[in-house]
Amino acid sequence: MRDLSIVQNSPYDLIVIGGGINGAGAARDAALRGLKTLLIEKDDFGSGSTSWSTRLIHGGLRYLEYFEFKLVRESLREREILLSTAPHLVKPIQMTIPIYKGGRRSYWEIQAGMLLYDVLSFDKTLPNHRMLPAKKLQQMFRSVTSDEVVGAAQYYDCQVEYAERLCLENIVSAQAAGADAFNYVEVSEIRRQGDRITEVTCSDVLTGEAFTARLNPQGAVINTGGPWVDLVNERGKQPLTPKRLMGGTKGSHILVDPFPGAPDTALYVEAKSDGRPYFIVPWCGMYLIGTTDLRYEGRIEDLKASNDEVDYLISETNQVLPMAQLSRDQVRFTYSGLRPLPYTEGTKTSGITRSHILYDHQEDGVANLVSLVGGKLTTFRQVGEELVDWAYKKRGEAAPDCPTRHQPFPGAISAKDVRIGQAIAAHRQISRQSIDHLFQIYGARATEVLALVEQSPELGEPITPELPDIKAQAVYAVESEMARTLVDICRRRTVLAMHSNYGFELLPVITQVLSEHCGWDSGHCDRQIEDYRKFMERNCQPDYAMAAVPV
Secondary structure, eight states, rough: OOOOGGGGSOOOEEEOOOOOOHHHHHHHHHTTTTTTEEOOOOOSSSTTTTTTTTEEEEEOGGGGGTTHHHHHHHHHHHHHHHHHHHHTEEEEEEEEEEEEEEESOOHHHHHHHHHHHHHHTTTSSSOOEEEEEHHHHHHHHTTSTTTEEEEEEEEEEEEEETHHHHHEEEHHHHHTTTTTESSSSSEEEEETTTEEEEEEEEEEEETTOEEEEEEEEEEEEOOOOGGGGHHHHHHHHHSSOSOOOOOEEEEEEEEEEEOOOSSSEEEEEEEETTOEEEEEEETTTTEEEEEEEEOOOGGGGGOOHHHHHHHHHHHHHHSSSSSTTOGGEEEEEEEEEEOOOOOOOOOOGHHHSSSSSEEEGGGOOOTTEEEEEOOOOOHHHHHHHHHHHHHHHHHSOOOOOOGGGGGOTTTOOTTTHHEEEEEHHTTTTTTTHHHHHHHHGGGGGHHHHHHHHHHOGGGSBBBTTTTTOOOHHHHHHHSSSOOOOHHHIIIIOOOOOGGTTTGGGGGGHHHHHHHHSOOOOHHHHHHHHHHHHHHHHHHTOOOGOOOOOOO
């Protein structure tokens, strides 16, 4: 049980609305700099755009086309910081760009872009790029279509396989520094006196309990609601701005099992039909393919990869890798997210800036509110720093030095850490594959998961023989990581939902564990299973493949 009454006991210096990666990063920064901070999220942490990303920490090579050099430099710098502070989650990945005659970007244009990319990442620890002639590309990637190929570019960026866990570690770090953070808490009203917000009325989504969070006289509110920024700004008795700020684009992905001709490293490919770049990326034993870039004006909650988008990604991949012969039947999972981009009219989707904007509501007569428009997974730390600097400016105080540039995340651990070997030796009943998997996901905090096994040895058993996850992970998610639902556990604390038929076959085992160790009764388990099924049908199962195994 969580105690929401603590929110009403004392006022806050900063209230952050929206618990995606940017809100989590801002809350961590603020707490580490000494501000009394509250973070609230209407769903689960990282359940919006963070969870539906391509899971890359990248410099944004494509942004060079639009002369967004500042954004690229910022992204490359942030990539290097995350390699240092979150090495267990953020890891290098090699990218290869096949270049074709008649493509939108010529060999020499791409080479010039790669040279500039290296210049802008002058302080990196990753290797510089290299250009491959056509023959070398064909030797290294025999399955890539050779028709009209003129060569390739190779370079390194980074991948964060568990993007939701990067978000969660920001929150864990914020809490350790004194912040209060609650998921499933929705803003019902933002109250103001004169030109200042004074308090935020909230409701517990799970129980309906209402409560109020108050601000100190110099306190401020940060709106990091992502695609929901405009909806948050409408929660005042009068809208907090007359402007529409958000106008995101839809990006969809598919997951497939390894296929004939699948590359060992990532491909960054220009789609034949429309010239849009997209990725084919190895991910957790599967391949993540995406993304699309379409305008979207519907309900955010109804966002889902369409049949046409799935077919587009399959068709384009088959053209680049003819041996693949992918079909709809091979798609194991789909997901779609909304990029929180600024509202524009008439601009081509690819041309909408990916730079973030801090919209100060001072011009709307609200002195202590800022809304984040935009923001990328890669640059969340920098965004958090800027938002907290803004909060100090509003307080009329000099901002202390930002600690997040160097402070490791809670799970930060190197592959040579002796705790990994100690865990293997101490838990011989658990496979080495599972131990390695725990340290990949939790980093140094894997020892906390293993401590549950010491108390209850049966929690060291695998959830299913096909995967390395163990039963203790479900208990740890509920007891230590604020997971409230099966979707939280299977989709965001782990990636079980993206394996094994959307995770449906694993639910009986998981609910039995939660019944025995977390007090979930049979009625609650049944409701959770039904909610899980509805979520997968609504967001993750293609419309053409709704004949899932009944739960």
